Amino acid sequence: MGEGRCSGNSTNVITMLILCMFVFHPKMICAEIFTVGDGQGWSFGVENWPAGKTFKAGDTLVFNYAPALHNVVKVSAADFNACVPKPLSGSTVFTSGADRIVLVKGTNFFLCGIPGHCGAGQKIAVNAI
Structure with missing residues (x-):
């Protein structure tokens, strides 16, 4: 059974967005x-x-x-x-x-x-x- 067109990519996009938040906004986190x-x-x-x-x-x-x-x-x-x-x-x-x-x-x-x-x-x- 094949995966949907966005099933793997959406998880990767969300993960990348979260990582970018930590990298580019460290003052907000700390x-x-x-x-x-x-x-x-x-x-x-x-x-x-x-x-x-x-x-x-x-x-x-x-x-x-x-x-x-x-x-x-x-x-x-x-x-x-x-x-x-x-x-x-x-x-x-x-x-x-x-x-x-x-x-x-x-x-x-x-x-x-x-x-x-x-x-x-x-x-x-x-x-x-």
Whole structure:
């Protein structure tokens, strides 16, 4: 009994597509999810939270907080150091209370834009390799 025209080829095509996904999208496969501040969430005093952790481009940071009290702003290094909540070009002020932000290669700077919060340590610098 002969095989149908596509019976062997369709399995090979699917296998090749899956292999291509692994080869061409390794960041998606290996990306990790980190909850900023761990159980404390995005709050005061999280400035040292990234210490000792290894981050890669494509990893996701989850910022959990009460939206009525905080927000998240991705900023430049200068604005981070000066606690100026000016969003990077193409970015926005995040206000959902459960924000998920994908890291880009290099240092990613985040702070809370509510007056006084950045100065109280609600900011983080995360270096992604």
